[in-house]
Each structure stands twice: as structure tokens, then as C-alpha cells.
Amino acid sequence: MDLFIQGFQQFFTLSSFIYINIGLILGLIFGAIPGLTVILCIVLFLPFTYTMGAIDSFMFLLGIYCAGGYGGSISAILINTPGTPHATATMADGYALTKKGESRKALNIALQASTFGGIFSAFTLLFFAPQVAKFAQKMGTPEYFLVCLFGLTVIAGVSGDSLIKGMISGAFGLFISTIGLDPMTGSTRYIFKNINLYSGFDLIICLIGLFALSEVLGKSQKSNQNTISSLDEVKSESGKISKMEYKRMALPSLMSAIIGVIIGIIPGTGASMASFVSYDRARQMSKHKEEFGKGSVEGIAAAETANNAVTGATLIPLLTMGIPGDGAVAIMLGALMINGLTPGPNLFAKHGVTMYAIMIGLIFVNIFMFLQGKALTKYFARVVSVPVSILTPIIVIFCFAGAFSVNASMFDVGVTLVFAVIAYLFKKLNFSTIPVLLGLVLGAITEENFRRSLILSDGSWKIFVQSPIAIAFLVVIALTIVIIGVNHIKDSKRSI
Template sequence: MDLINNLSLGFSVAFTMQNLLYAFIGCLLGTLIGVLPGVGPVATIAMLLPATYALPPVAALIMLAGIYYGAQYGGSTTAILVNLPGESSSVVTVIDGYQMARKGRAGPALASAGIGSFIAGCVGTLILAAFAAPLTEVAFKFGPAEYFSLMILGLIGAVVLASGSLIKAIGMIVLGLLLGLVGTDVNSGVARYSFDVPELTDGIGFIVIAMGVFGYGEIIANLSNPGEKRDVFTGKVEHIYPTKQDWKLMMPAILRGTAIGSALGILPGGGAMLAAFAAYTVEKKTKLRPGEVPFGKGNIRGVASPESANNAGSQTSFIPLLTLGIPPNAVMALMVGAMTIHNIQPGPQVMTSNPELFWGLIASMWIGNLMLIVLNLPLIGIWIKLLSVPYRWLFPAIVLFCAIGVYSTNNNTWDVWMVGWFGIIGYIFIKLGMEPAPLLLGFILGPMMEENLRRALLLSRGDWSVLVTRPLSATLLGMALLLLIIVLLPAVKKSREEAFVEE
């Protein structure tokens, strides 16, 4: 009964004209950005974060959430039509989606991605609503020691689930933790690692790093590719709706993908991307029906399942953020930044101190998913035209928008220069095959870890054993250690590397 009362409160908040408008703007912008190759939801949210300063907290978070799951959806359009994933979790959609488009079946491919995303988004939001309250009750039992141990587990989880080399992922997290130490020490008031640069005494801005590494870094990487690599789809999209046979194949795949995405989306370090890979692997291992197209040749299940998985994962990734205050991925780290800007402390107290925001955000997700399906199927033709815009016209607008957004945060040109430098660093990361998302998680969690560790040691009078004598803290550290040991086993290490490679 409490859940029904809470959801009714949420829908009363979400159904105001202002919040409906911002949900629509978020979904539209998210899809637009998802359609553009190389500009993912992280870069978009980082760019638009300054624009939310003037908005009420509920409207700001509803819009940013709409951008997130809108980009998850939009990434499938470019993957299917252009053979380029709009963002990381659409990588596997390319394999069968583009083959369907080449065979003149782009319409059913896009429709299956849209319908799968809608069903998965609704289920993911329902799971979020059902589990939020019980998990929040558990979160109130957490003290500083438990929060520190939970963050250690989160960072190790991010290392395990990051694609590519383990050493590189650890290096990125350590670099993020070190960047988080720059600024003035809260307890002593002494500037540290500022190298006598006055602008660094307040620390490095979160938006500066996010926009530089993800925004400018991706732009430089795209500009380094020759223009002819942009294989623009010019065919006609006809027969949008899937056939009866398509429905028979895709519905079980959508349900399987939704289940996988709902479970893996909660995990730190890019659960939505891992969910898409896992869902595609499961479909490949599921026996083909007589007359069914092989995988890699345009099988509709190869589109429906991973798209459902990444959308369900994007919804359930809000669970650790809203209940524990821990961001499980780079986008959720940006949401923490947005909440902090509006003087909201992420964590279990949000539900009790600000129920309108908490349940309004959850209710808006259902509305947002409905908006996405209504918005996108009729607009497929427009997205195709947008893909034909030359990148040489597109990137200066993105660069300018980033610069204005960063400057408007503190009215400081230093921040604009810093974004440029971090853009170059981001490009180097891409060239070295180093995934930048763990860096952002380390940067966000570093100061929080330090603060909770200091509190725990202060309460225990400097006794480090408090981390292992408290049962919940010891359990979390044990899980982190076990996770590290398992992933370092040779057999697991090999299968982990194979999981992120698709033929």
C-alpha cells in the first residue's frame, strides 16, 4: 500500500506541466545526442549540467534522467542505420542491426529496438520503485566505516567490469582518486597539490574533467578519423512495424534482455554496457528456429535483446544512487554532481527528506519511456537526415557550447583552458585504449571515501580495526577481496577479456 501511495505522490509531481515539459526536452535531447556518433550521454549531461542551475531540483533531475535513457535509445538508431554505435552500450546492436538495414529491414530493426527499450524501461522502473524503500532502510544502518567499505567494493567492481586491461582500469581509478585530492583539505584548511596555482585551491571542477575527457576527447578522436569513414545510410526506411514472425522471435528475446539488464544495471562500472554484451551472448547460445536468420547476418533477436538489456540497466542503475548515494557508473556520477549543485545530499535521506523529488523522478521515468516510443518511431526519417550533416559543421557547435557551459559555471577562463587540456588527455586515453569512466568514478568517490575514513577513525580513536570489527563493513571488504581474487584467476581473466570482444 505504501508503494501505491508513494507512486501516486510521484505521478502528481511528474504530471505538472513544467515537469512534463522538461521530461520531453530531456528525452528529445537524449535521443538527438544518442543519434550522433561519438557524443554519448556522459558528454551530453556534462555539457548541459550548467543549464540546470536555474531549474528547480525536480525538473533538473527529470530532464537529466530523460537525457540518459533517451541517449540509450538513440544510440541504437545510428548503430542500425550507419554501422556506428552512438554510445558504448549500442556496440553489439551494430552486429545484426546494420545487416538488417542493408537488407531493407531497417524499419523492423528500429521498431524492435524501440519496443524492447520501452518494455525494459517500464520493468526497470518498476524494480526501482519496488526495491528503493527496503534498500533505503538498510542504508540507514550504514556508518562511516560501512560507507568506506562500500566505496572500496564499488571501485573494485568498476575495475572488474571495465572493458580492456585490468591494469589500465586500476590506473584510471587511482588517477581519479589523486585528482580528487587536489584542493584545500577540509580539516586543516591547508592547500594540497595546488602547486601554488590560486585557481587550484578550490580543487579541479567536476564539470571540467567530465566535459574535457568525455566531450572534447571524443571530438578530437572523431576528427582524427578520415571523413570517408562516416558511412551514412541513404536507403529508405519502410515497413516500420515488425511482421508476425518477427514478434514471435523478438518478444522472448526482449524479456530475456530485460531480466539480464535489470540485474546487471545495478553493478558498478558500466552495468548497461555489460548487460548488452551478456544479453547478446545469451541469444547466440539460444537455439535458432527453423528458417531463422543466423546471428551476424541480420537476426532481429540480436537487436531486441541487447537494446532491452541496456535500457533496463540504465533504469536500475538509479537504485544504488538513490538508496545508498553511490554512483554505479559515470552518468550516475554526473547525477551526483547535479544533486550536489542543488544542495541535495545523495543517499537514503533523500527519500525521507525530499519524497517529492525521489518519487517524482521515478514516476517521470514511466512517462519518459512512453514519450520515447511515441516520439521516435514517427521521427526516424528526421534522425536519418541528421546523420548526413557533415561532422565539420557539427563539432564547432559542440565545442562552443561546451566552452560557454564551463565558463558560465564560475565565470572563469581558467576552467575553459582546463577543459582543453583535459580534452587532450582524454584523446590520449582513447588512443591508449584506456576507458575514462573509472577515472570519473574515482574522482567522485575519492573525497567521499576520504571523508568517511576520517570519520570512522575519529569515532574509533584512530583504531583501523573498526573496518573489520563491524560486521557489515567486514562483509563488504570481504566481498571486495573475493571479487579481486576471482577476477585475477587465469580462467576468469581470459573469459572476461573474451566477453568484451565480438566477432
């Protein structure tokens, strides 16, 4: 209880509220514009967090992350183009309501459902994370290496069309993270006598290249102009949701919140899966199945509740064990590390107050998201029509300034360009860059725990099967590989 009160005191500052709201505005804008992603937004603004403390920077990033979830539904509802992949499930019913002249109502449902899902998820995080953390503290270095391996396996398996490709990408990311000075022996690795490479590649520099600049290269194949939305139409409607509609949405929303939380806890699953599973569940439960796809309020509520219910749940494995559930959260893990908070089982023991501050903050992030959404949605509707041609040079300027600002070095700007080309080639070769990101983020701790374990056992690999927790993790990893493999085989048979 002490930690809770201290955490609340640490969080409850003016700066936290300011950063939450700035993050929310940015997340709404980036989520709403098709072609811009939440990951891109987090990467672009990560350099700004350098000057903030751990809590402020996490509030800022959580603002972006949560609002991005709702922002994606704005364009899905108004122009039939999801701003984020997980808003795809919202699109059919949301746009159907827009065609009926009820876009404001659809936006209101999406906002309220997103807020409900987010707050439900935040409370789940607040109650469950400390319990998981207690369990995590029982883990030693071999177990923690297996946890990292589990996170990497899951992400590798679900981020692309093949588990092997994902493993290669993950190994590539881990390999890049080994470049520079070896922290355990002091030997240099693959630095080619370049002094700039002594400390390896800075995570942010790699991220800017992999996820922001590569998007710019990808603009060569996308249209320059988004469809213009009708702002006046949104303004003129009342958007009122009737009591009957609230009644119809109550149960699907609650079910979707639970589904979102369960899916969110599992690394590598993510908001898209949660929204589609929940949407399908709501359709099966509904007495008005025929309305789904044609403007069902239950459909919008289910999809939007679920994709925001994932937000807090993904933080459970992140804050307790250092396993990021998706790409955006993996970058946030990087933000934690920048602030000297090493992810892992001891994070709660060493920085309990900060962890509680972050978890309490997530509840407020969702409350402010609702308030901002209520007040500003009609204006954000205009955002979806911002031409990509204007945004692209702005993104590049941000990327270059951000990359330079990390070490005040032009070498880093060059490195971002190299990583942008790597990401572009990965896309062409059908390899996902998300496992690379996870490899980069988890590289140092994975290697450290792997080598420490081998040192403890004098080089014997038996150490990884000696404790019940380690065996349990190995079984989970094996099961995960089997399940992913079976699913890929099923998918490829279906596509034939």
C-alpha cells in the same frame, strides 16, 4: 504510499514533461551520431541544469540517458555503425534487415524493445530501490567508505584492460578531488598559492575537459564524414511487425529485461555487457538460431530490451547508496550533488519525495521515448549523416561557454583544456578515464567517511572490520578483485 503520492505530485508538472522531451531529443541525436556519446551529451548540457530544480534536471538527464540507448541503434541499423557501444549487438541483425529493405521494421523493433526494457527497469527501480535504501540506512561511516571503495574497485576493474591501471586512474581522480581546502581542517592542499584553486576543481569543469574537449582532440584521427543513410528508404516502408514476430520476440524480450536489470544493478557492468549476454541467451533459446546475424527479429529485440533495461537498474545503487553503475550515471550523481542532494544511505530518508518523483519520472521518460521515436525516427535517420566536421566546432563552443558559465571565470576554461590534454594522454597510455571520473565524483564523500571512521576509532583501521555489514562489503570487494583478476588473466591467455 504517502511518499509515492507526493513524489507523483512533484513530478507531474509541465516543466518536467518539457525537460524530459528536450532531453530525449538530444539523447536520440547524440546516440544516433557515431562518434558522439551519451556521456558527451550529458556533460555538454550539464551546465543547463544549473538553473533547474533537482527533479527537472534529473528528468532532462534521464531523457538523454535513456534515449541515447535507443539512438545508438538507429545508426547501427541504418549504416552498420553503432552510435553507442551497446548498440553493437543490434548491428548485425539490424543492418541485415536494412539490406533486405526492412530498416523501418528493424527500427520499430528496436524502439518497442527499448521501451519495454526501459519501463520494466523503471518499475524494478520503483519497487526495489526503497527496500535497498532501508538496508542502506543501517550503514555507518566505515560501511559507507567501504561502499565507495567497492564502487571504485568495480569501475577500476572493468573500465580498462588491467585492474591495477584502473586503480591508479581511480586514485588519480580521488587525488585531484583533494585539491583545494580540506573541509575537515581548513588546510589548503596543492593550490600553489592560486586563489582560484581554493575551492578545488569544479566537477563539471573537469568533466567537460575529460569527456567533451578530449573528444575534440581525438578527432585528429577520425574520419570527418559519416556515411550517408537513405532517408527515403526508411520513409517508404510500412515497418509492420507481424503477430508471429511479436510471439517470437516475447520470451527473449522478457528474459533480456531480467538479465538487463540484474546486470544493471551490478556497478561497472553496463549496457554493453547486458546486450551481448542477452543476445547470446536469446540465440541459445531460439528455434531459429540460423537467423541470428542475418536479420533475426529476436536478436534485435533481445539486445535492445537489455540495454535499456539497464537504465533504471543502474539507478538502484546510485540513489540508494551513491554508487554510480557507469560513467553517464556518475555524471548524473554530480547533478544530484549540484542540487544539494548528497548521495548516500540517507538520501531516501532526507529527500524521499524527490527520489520517488525521479523514479516515477523514469517511467514517463520511457513512454515519451516511445512516442518521440514513433513520430521522429524517420527524421532522426537523417541525423546519422551529419558531418563530424560541423559538429566538432559546435561541441567546442558549447564546452567553452559551459565551462565559463560555472563560475564566470576564464581560469575554468583553462582548467578544461588541461583536463582535455590529461584525458588525451590517458588514452595514449591505455588508461581509462572512467575511474578518474568516479574518483572525482566520489572523492569528497570517500575521504570524509574514511577520515571520520578513523577519527571514531582514534586512528585504528580495525573499525573497517568491526561490523557484519563492513565485513560483508570487504568480502565482496575481495571477491570482486579476484573475479576481475581471473577474468583479465583468462582474457590475456585467450589473446595469446
